[in-house]
Amino acid sequence: MEKGMFITVEGPEGAGKTTIIGMLGEDLQAEGYQVLLTREPGGIDIAEQIRNVILDKKNTKMDPRTEALLYAAARRQHLVEKVLPAIEKGYIVLCDRFIDSSLAYQGYARGLGIDDVLSINQFAIEGMMPILTFYFDIDPKIGLERINRHKEREVNRLDLEDLEFHHKVREGYYHLMKEHPERIYKIDASKPIGTVYKEAKSLLKKMIDQED
Ligand SMILES: Nc1ncnc2c1ncn2[C@@H]1O[C@H](COP(=O)(O)OP(=O)(O)OP(=O)(O)O)[C@@H](O)[C@H]1O
Numbered sequence: 001m002e003k004g005m006f007i008t009v010e011g012p013e014g015a016g017k018t019t020i021i022g023m024l025g026e027d028l029q030a031e032g033y034q035v036l037l038t039r040e041p042g043g044i045d046i047a048e049q050i051r052n053v054i055l056d057k058k059n060t061k062m063d064p065r066t067e068a069l070l071y072a073a074a075r076r077q078h079l080v081e082k083v084l085p086a087i088e089k090g091y092i093v094l095c096d097r098f099i100d101s102s103l104a105y106q107g108y109a110r111g112l113g114i115d116d117v118l119s120i121n122q123f124a125i126e127g128m129m130p131i132l133t134f135y136f137d138i139d140p141k142i143g144l145e146r147i148n149r150h151k152e153r154e155v156n157r158l159d160l161e162d163l164e165f166h167h168k169v170r171e172g173y174y175h176l177m178k179e180h181p182e183r184i185y186k187i188d189a190s191k192p193i194g195t196v197y198k199e200a201k202s203l204l205k206k207m208i209d210q211e212d
């Protein structure tokens with residue numbers, strides 16, 4: 001593969017994104033692909049620092065627009081410093097969250113409006129969109145129960161939003177899926193890990209074979 005690919009994984013809290021990305025990454029590497037696993041917000045030093053500010057439970061006064069701008073700033077730095085160079089070198093980049101998170105969480109659930117949040121993000125990403133996005137669909141109550149059971153995972157400021165907010169996030173993703181059926185592929189993340197993994201792997205392989 002001369003030029004790489006950019007693939008994102010989206011969904012509510014505890015949907016299993018990190019788990020499945022890890023499994024896919026291991027598999028693709030074993031098959032000889034160059035793979036970069038990364039996440040948003042974060043993935044590089046500056047963006048991890050921004051992540052700490054956004055997700056710190058003490059920052060209860062954060063204004064929704066400030067929040068949206070911080071996510072977009074972290075996204076910009078991560079894209080130019082890590083994602084784009086890797087794609088240039090032929091890597092398959094699997095990114096845990098990207099712009100759709102901002103559209104679903106800040107645009108839809110926070111009520112800033114999908115169009116306004118899209119527009120600040122367009123400035124940040126300059127048209128760089130994933131070729132494929134997996135949307136891991138889960139009832140937010142089940143997702144939150146999963147992360148509460150997983151004791152090493154620290155509960156952050158966004159996790160602490162009420163259940164209604166998390167339901168709105170899911171609704172936001174449904175809206176995005178309707179708008180972009182050519183890019184966003186829904187996976188039922190309530191199924192056992194092995195089933196979710198098989199479905200994601202099969203679609204990913206199809207996409208890679210098409211691009212080869
Ligand atoms: N399909 C599944 N069935 C049951 N448990 C699962 C499934 N997928 C993941 N889990 C478990 O749920 C917990 C959360 O998974 P994971 O960290 O992968 O979710 P996530 O989508 O990355 O969450 P977040 O975005 O909130 O960090 C982990 O303990 C994981 O082992």
Ligand SMILES: Cc1cn([C@H]2C[C@H](O)[C@@H](COP(=O)(O)O)O2)c(=O)[nH]c1=O
Nearest residue numbers: 040041071097098101102105106158159
């Ligand atoms: C990229 C991005 C993320 N969020 C939210 C979604 C989660 O609540 C946290 C990130 O935590 P995770 O454990 O790494 O999933 O941030 C958001 O609201 N907007 C975004 O653009």
